[in-house]
Amino acid sequence: MDANKQPSSRSAFLLRSVFKSLRFSYDRTLIIFISIMLGACVTGAFVNVYLDINSKMSKELKAYGANVLFTPKSIDKSLFFDQSDYEKSLHVIPKGSLLGASPYLFGTVRLSLGDAVMAGVDFAGMKVAKPFLEVVQGAYINVDFDERNALVGVDLAKKMELKVGSSINLRNEQSGFSTTIRIKGIVSSGDKEDGLLFVSLPLAQKVLGKAGQIHLVEAVILGDFNQISAISAQLSNVGSFSAKPLARISLSEGLILDKIKFLMALVAFTVLLITSMCVNTTLSSIIFSRTKEIALLRALGASKRNVATLFGTETFLMTLFASLIGAFLGYFLSQFFGTVIFGSGIDFRFLSIPIATILSLLFASIAAYFPIKRSLNVPVATILRGE
Amino acid sequence: MTPVLELKNIEKKFGDVIALEGINLSVHKGEWISIMGPSGSGKTTLLNILSLMDAPSGGEHLLGGVNAGSLDEAQKLVIRREKVGLIFQQFHLIPYLTALENVMLAQYYHSSVDEEDAKAALEKVGLAHRLTHRPSELSGGEQQRLCIARSLINDPEILLADEPTGNLDETNEKVILDLFCRLREEGKTIILITHNPELGRYADRIINLRHGKMEEAVHA
Numbered sequence: 001m002d003a004n005k006q007p008s009s010r011s012a013f014l015l016r017s018v019f020k021s022l023r024f025s026y027d028r029t030l031i032i033f034i035s036i037m038l039g040a041c042v043t044g045a046f047v048n049v050y051l052d053i054n055s056k057m058s059k060e061l062k063a064y065g066a067n068v069l070f071t072p073k074s075i076d077k078s079l080f081f082d083q084s085d086y087e088k089s090l091h092v093i094p095k096g097s098l099l100g101a102s103p104y105l106f107g108t109v110r111l112s113l114g115d116a117v118m119a120g121v122d123f124a125g126m127k128v129a130k131p132f133l134e135v136v137q138g139a140y141i142n143v144d145f146d147e148r149n150a151l152v153g154v155d156l157a158k159k160m161e162l163k164v165g166s167s168i169n170l171r172n173e174q175s176g177f178s179t180t181i182r183i184k185g186i187v188s189s190g191d192k193e194d195g196l197l198f199v200s201l202p203l204a205q206k207v208l209g210k211a212g213q214i215h216l217v218e219a220v221i222l223g224d225f226n227q228i229s230a231i232s233a234q235l236s237n238v239g240s241f242s243a244k245p246l247a248r249i250s251l252s253e254g255l256i257l258d259k260i261k262f263l264m265a266l267v268a269f270t271v272l273l274i275t276s277m278c279v280n281t282t283l284s285s286i287i288f289s290r291t292k293e294i295a296l297l298r299a300l301g302a303s304k305r306n307v308a309t310l311f312g313t314e315t316f317l318m319t320l321f322a323s324l325i326g327a328f329l330g331y332f333l334s335q336f337f338g339t340v341i342f343g344s345g346i347d348f349r350f351l352s353i354p355i356a357t358i359l360s361l362l363f364a365s366i367a368a369y370f371p372i373k374r375s376l377n378v379p380v381a382t383i384l385r386g387e
Numbered sequence: 388m389t390p391v392l393e394l395k396n397i398e399k400k401f402g403d404v405i406a407l408e409g410i411n412l413s414v415h416k417g418e419w420i421s422i423m424g425p426s427g428s429g430k431t432t433l434l435n436i437l438s439l440m441d442a443p444s445g446g447e448h449l450l451g452g453v454n455a456g457s458l459d460e461a462q463k464l465v466i467r468r469e470k471v472g473l474i475f476q477q478f479h480l481i482p483y484l485t486a487l488e489n490v491m492l493a494q495y496y497h498s499s500v501d502e503e504d505a506k507a508a509l510e511k512v513g514l515a516h517r518l519t520h521r522p523s524e525l526s527g528g529e530q531q532r533l534c535i536a537r538s539l540i541n542d543p544e545i546l547l548a549d550e551p552t553g554n555l556d557e558t559n560e561k562v563i564l565d566l567f568c569r570l571r572e573e574g575k576t577i578i579l580i581t582h583n584p585e586l587g588r589y590a591d592r593i594i595n596l597r598h599g600k601m602e603e604a605v606h607a
Contacts, residue, residue, distance in 0.1 A: 013500045384479060
């Protein structure tokens with residue numbers, strides 16, 4: 001033999017043989033290719049959804065309302081804290097994480113038929129913090145500084161015989177402040193809100209003589225329980241109040257998210273397992289049909305390692321291409337999931353490509369291991385006997 | 388002169404069945420030996436032992452003075468690819484590779500591939516015009532010639548052929564016979580299993596096998 005050979009020509013020949021072999025058994029190769037591609041596609045889609053589900057689910061779960069409550073640091077000392085402290089504290093919340101917040105100031109006011117509890121609120125913020133508050137008559141107040149209109153809970157309206165359009169006179173005996181407001185809407189939550197009169201916070205502060213004072217704040221902040229706890233701790237350091245996550249809501253969010261993520265991982269695992277079984281069965285069938293070829297290679301002097309390299313290269317190349325295509329298709333599948341489940345698209349995460357590709361390669365390699373191992377032990381002489 | 392191949396009292400059993408018994412044979416460089424015998428006489432079993440694809444149950448198998456029984460699988464593999472060229476009755480060609488690539492495949496597992504050498508081997512067996520054809524596009528005779536070109540590409544010391552004309556018509560049989568004659572002239576050692584008395588007639592010696600035992604060697 002001529003010793004002056006190009007070392008690269010061996011690998012070129014191997015690749016040429018591999019591609020020809022894959023093309024020759026294209027029907028079965030296609031089954032493996034499609035199986036792996038579908039597996040990678042579902043995995044890629046789930047990885048995309050998985051990485052985006054925190055924000056998506058947080059938004060969904062905000063239907064439960066506020067998940068952080070601001071209260072005075074020490075209730076023994078004061079039931080109020082400064083509104084300015086609360087406003088200053090908001091900068092510690094990461095941009096885009098605060099969905100809404102409303103301060104509250106409560107007090108008793110005398111109406112014509114008796115006393116009522118009045119709540120000074122930020123109407124826009126309350127809409128987010130109490131999304132379950134339903135307008136049963138009239139309309140909601142969308143302007144924060146609207147000091148001429150009020151909302152009344154359905155029970156209080158009934159008790160005080162108030163209707164949409166009714167006027168109420170509010171008066172501060174100490175300061176002599178007096179104003180007349182009009183009922184713009186009757187609201188209901190099926191809870192304590194049904195017995196309250198809602199007015200704008202500045203108006204309540206004037207009526208109650210508590211300028212710049214608030215009792216509490218309800219806020220809706222995006223994130224899981226740990227993130228919200230961390231933000232709450234930072235908020236508490238700012239001023240005269242302490243912010244605490246509402247564990248019932250935030251923890252529920254976390255638990256639901258964890259369960260959904262676990263379910264998705266389980267589905268992805270099952271899909272990959274089914275893919276592996278398909279790869280295993282089809283590859284076994286391909287290798288079985290190529291037993292004579294393997295025996296010939298061994299007769300020509302191919303070592304077991306040579307044979308393993310040949311089939312390993314075929315499987316690797318096929319899996320790599322199928323996984324990459326599947327992982328990219330996974331993004332489009334995730335868009336479908338996003339639209340169907342959340343009513344919006346899912347952000348593309350580059351990480352989904354390597355994760356889906358590596359997982360598919362791993363499962364396909366495990367699936368290919370046993371058929372390839374079996375192929376190394378074919379009885380060469382018996383098979384080539386030609387009977 | 389050391390024989391290129393020597394069998395001493397070779398025995399092969401498959402369970403209780405004795406396939407070969409008391410086989411003694413010395414083959415020298417450049418000899419053409421034909422092994423003949425009826426079906427089930429142990430011809431192919433003997434060829435498998437000679438090609439190191441099977442191991443005898445007893446006796447000694449010497450290749451260039453080296454006892455094959457003392458070699459491990461890796462060493463046997465090296466001997467098989469360095470010293471032995473195999474020709475099969477069923478051709479055993481890779482269906483998805485061209486004629487040229489089928490020859491290059493033997494180069495690949497031997498050392499490195501060289502297209503020019505492979506082309507030369509195909510020219511030698513008269514297939515220069517069939518380089519890019521796949522086995523399914525070749526006639527039986529052409530497939531066997533391709534098989535011979537593949538066996539010759541690594542310049543083996545011994546050619547082992549199992550019924551090389553078994554699947555061929557008379558015309559192609561003649562072509563293959565001529566090829567073997569040319570190879571003998573070039574000094575190749577040939578061990579050929581055949582039913583065909585015409586092919587056997589060209590050998591230097593004919594070994595007759597019957598029920599796994601060697602009958603007297605006949606000088607052709």
